[in-house]
Amino acid sequence: MPTVKFNVDGKRVSIDASPDMPLLYALRDDLKLNNPKFGCGLGQCGACTVQLDGVPVRSCLLPVAAVEGKQVKTLRGLGTPEKPHPIQTAFVQEQVPQCGYCINGWVMTAAALLETNPKANDAQIREACAGLKCRCGAHVAILRAIKRAQTTVAQETT
């Protein structure tokens, strides 16, 4: 099996895998990075989202061979309880997740949105979240959390 080398959460990793195996299985099974979740395997729900060179992607569809030499960021790499990303602080403050199985996708997507369009309005936030699913119906809390994080970031940068 070919070896694929890439970088995850700031660490160089190398795995032997069939090149068509999706990145999700490399992260979960080979690297024991369990935060990207298997939700559909079809790119329809976002539970498996990671950032690839800063862009949210669905790791359940992306062949592991496609990340050779690239930077992958998972939820663990986004922030820690000691050094949380503003989006994580806001999601905790708003007590967002219920079952929480989807929340990786929302946090990784919202974190990227805060980078690319920190002042996104309501419609733009909703648009950026297209394709993400949440079965518990935490959508309204998610919107509150993203807007809270926007405020925090805006205050910190002024």
Add this chain to the structure above:
Amino acid sequence: MSDHITPASQRRRFLQAAGALVVCALAPTSVLADPAPAAGGKSAGKKPLLRPEELDSWIAITPDGRVIAYYGKVDLGQGLEVAIAQIVAEELDVGVDKVDVVMGNTSVCLNQGGASSALGVQAGARPLRNAAAEARRLLLDMASHKLGVAPDSLVVDDGRIAVRGVAAKSVSYADLVGGGYFNAQVEWNKQNGNQMNVSGKAKPKPPSEYKVVGKSVDRRDVAWKIFGTGGYVSDISVPNMLHGRVVRTPHAGSVPVKVDAASIKAFPGARVIHEKNFVAVVAEREWDAVSAARVLAVTWSEPTNPLPGADKLFDHIRAAKVVQRDEEAQKGDLAKAFSGEVRVVEAEFEWPFQSHASMGPACALVDATPGNARLWTGSQKPHHARDGVARILGLEPDQVHGIYVVGPGSYGRNDAGDAAIDAALLSKLTGRPVRVQGMRIDGTAWDPKAPASVHRARAAIDGAGHVVGYDFTSRGFSRADINSNESDPRHSLAGMELGMPLKPGQDFGIPAETYGFANKMLAWETIPPLLDRSSPLRTSHMRDPVGLQIQFASEQFIDELAIATGVDPVEFRLRNLTGERDRAVVKAAAEKAGWKAAPKSRATKGGGVLKGRGIAYAQRGGTVLAVVAEIDVEPESGRIWGRKFTVAHDCGLVVNPQGLRHTIEGGLVQGLSRALFEEVRFDTNMVTSVDWGSYPILEMSDAPETIDIVLIDRPEVAPTGAGEATCRVIPAALANAFFDATGVRLRRAPMTPENVKKALARSA
């Protein structure tokens, strides 16, 4: 919402939560260790057997003075864990941060029925409240002996008992029993499951003395979920574990005739497991199991096309023979009421099959050995899953250790019960621990479904405009075609595939309301399943079982009666509801929403976005609520947007307002999704809703702008469930708002753009 939380306390809570789960996720063997305090404490010894009448089965004090509450239900993410901690902390007079709740672990928790019927607080907290009060009484007794004063001269502050007015003379809970056991008995009501209760000599506090109950306290499972430091059931692995994927028929009712094991030889270590009609693939690596299951060549028996197809579903229901009819509520003389000089109003409503479609397909891990087994499950009824696994393995229940680990969502009898039995069977057949996780199709096409139904309503209105006769009958597939838990494997797909005898139950339900019409009948009728064995359309419980179906019809029909009698829908409800709390929620919701009375649809002709508002009300298990929906309708596209919802909610005593608000919001949005988008599609051969593309649910673009919640706190009324009440009134509130906006009734769910356009075209 949680501004009062300091980073330090957040972190502590997160570490606690994470710690508890990391144990499960990384070192499954260590969770076998009894999490009760180690012996060596003040009254050390062996822990009494796990029986309801032992106080130690409910409450423990650790050597460092923490309290453990053993809870025989589970928290699915709506905040039960912290609510239970609050209730126990209240009775024991300790800080809520000192109470840890252990849930759904069958070796240390009694079977309180698992998550069931939104009874987590209503029924589940009762024995813990009483046990905690009794534990406090015993601790005061011990302190009284130790300090040489009468118990009524003692005061308790955060787990330290002191002589009143002499703070220096004190002893802590930890000093008294920390690490040991009470070895005391409580009285058990001899009931198991939801009804299990115990009581001691102590009387729980009156609500007027509550300090912790009634406060917003943050959940313990939020931080680890956001920082990704805990684990879900699908994250558990054990040494020597195989990955399993079950292969199910592409044609409902077909069975495997031939399985070509050679077709998967390209995948290292992958092999076929074939037992009667059960077919699966196991492999050392997960991706190999997934890939092999995908390419495995199976010859299935000829398709029998046992289904009517979704487009003929409601005709099928109308024509089907009735298996059971139950006239659950009746009063007066209906025949007489309808034979008088009356105007009769009639309507019929249709609700499709719906899928639990949990966020991820279910996962379970079973490690079966000849004499015992361990089960890691996300089933919301882990004790029942344990029983089912024991049965399929030929073991006694106490030979199986069931461990609940949070799963990818659970709102009823979803695919988690099947995953547990699949994993047990595979572990038995391979002699290895086996982790089974479904693919998306297993969670959407193969989960047990919420029953489809047709509801017929008619009312007799006299000359004075009073409703003198009311007749409401639901006809649908049974909510108990398979049991709402997996304790008997015959109710699982694997059990059916092994040929176990079937045992379908008959149950549906009636509207939960207090309309005081003089002559009234509320009835239900069940019809046979479309396919009795291994059906992708077998029916069971889904969040608020049959509540959405029934109230979609009944609360729309009440609106029709209001309009038919020329009365504003809010006013009509206030006039006819006999329950005081019922009228109170209707009034509260209408007032908060700024409801302006109108005895007819306010539809205006013309293009553009139409606006409407509608109300619906219901009871559920003692809880009462009303919702006003304000919607936008786009006639061109057929889109309905539930822009704003105002909820008035009365579930008696409010334990945790913040948690309650989140639970209401979630139930509301899930109900909105089911009302607007969700319908299981199928042709004559098979369910064709297999993923999020073919079974769409609500996305962020359709999330409401505002949800306003009025909590009516009634400390004098024992708390009732909140998890399943809100969702049941959302569909009718939307449909009533649609009528207000357009003058057209939407009597078929879901209210998709397609169905909306059809309804508008019919009326044009």
